[in-house]
Amino acid sequence: MQRILIDTDPGVDDALAILLAMLSPELHIEAITTVCGNVPVTQGTENLLRILGVLNLEDFPLIAQGEAQPLVKPLVTAAHVHGDDGLGNVSQLRNADGSPLYPPANTSISSTSGVDIILEMVTRYADELTLVALGPLTNIAKAIRKDPAKMQGLQKIVVMGGAFEEYGNVTTTAEFNIFVDPHAAQEVFHANIPIDIAPLDATHQVVLTGERLHAETDRRSDRVSQFLKDATQSCMEFYRQHVGFWGFHIHDALPIGMLTRPDYFESVAADVQVETEGTLTSGMTVTDLRPERRHPNPNAQVCIKVAAEAFLDHFFARLQ
Ligand code: RIB
Ligand code: CA
Secondary structure, three states: OEEEEEOOOOHHHHHHHHHHHHOOOOOEEEEEEEOOOOOHHHHHHHHHHHHHHOOOOOOOOOEOOOOOOOOOOOOOOOHHOOOOOOOHHHHHOOOOOOOOOOOOOOOOOOOOOOHHHHHHHHHHHHHHHHEEEEOHHEEEEEEEEHHHHHHOOOOOOEEEEEOOOOOOOOOOOEEEEHOOOOHHHHHHHOOOOEEEEOHHHHOOOOOOOOOHHHHOOOOOOOHHHHHHHHHHHHHHHHHHHOOOEEEEEEHHHHHHHHHOHHHEEEEEEEEEEEEOOOOOOOOEOOOOOHHHHHOOOOEEEEEEEEEEEEEEEHHHHHHO
């Protein structure tokens, strides 16, 4: 059993990752902290409760709200991809009697900040705890600033973020999570904590097509299957119009898969730097992956290959 803390900016693909984690017996989710990113952090916290409400839970992970602004840059959100509410607009869906189809889970939000909950969990579980970062790294950078020695006790941080031999998805050179808070990423990658990265180079290998989603869910009547269809409509439509296919990349599910099925993922050691000031390249993750140019002091393991079909089979096997 692996103890994890998920830091997230839900987000449609965050929702799929959280459901996968909650339905993976190998993982024990000690806490979930929200961070600004796809949507403002208050909306992200509301979305997290809605996601947890899809499952018939009796016990809930500790939930805490994190930072509302990146360390330095102004917040950039992604409602155009994830829908106005950041969750495919499922908050607008109603039952026949007018009640919300996906009401928030009936659980409370901690009065402690997300940053302090991260530090509390690291204090309690130290090298047994893995942080899974599915959004900008603002909360984690602030926890490191507050107590760097304690954070170095972490087992590791698994980060969805960056783009190395792939174009960015916000600018030509930058992936969203790093673009939103490049200063936080640069500090986290240089805090002497083991880092595993799932960049776009890996997440773009795993495409959830509309056809596959419906093949897996149309014959089922469970709430998770219905939620998967309802929550993903808006981003699949965005992809149809702007990316050229009906489907989407389930980016944030990959860090969870790297914990539940590490055999499906291949990584290389790298020295990763983050551009924080570039006019054209702010948020770019920079490293040299050529074997002959490997850095003597790598700071991260970068995932470059995924058994994509096997991972998709695993994803649906777990969610059903
Ligand atoms: O670039 C993809 C990442 O940015 C994912 O985490 C998605 O949820 C957005 O936060
Ligand atoms: Ca995310």
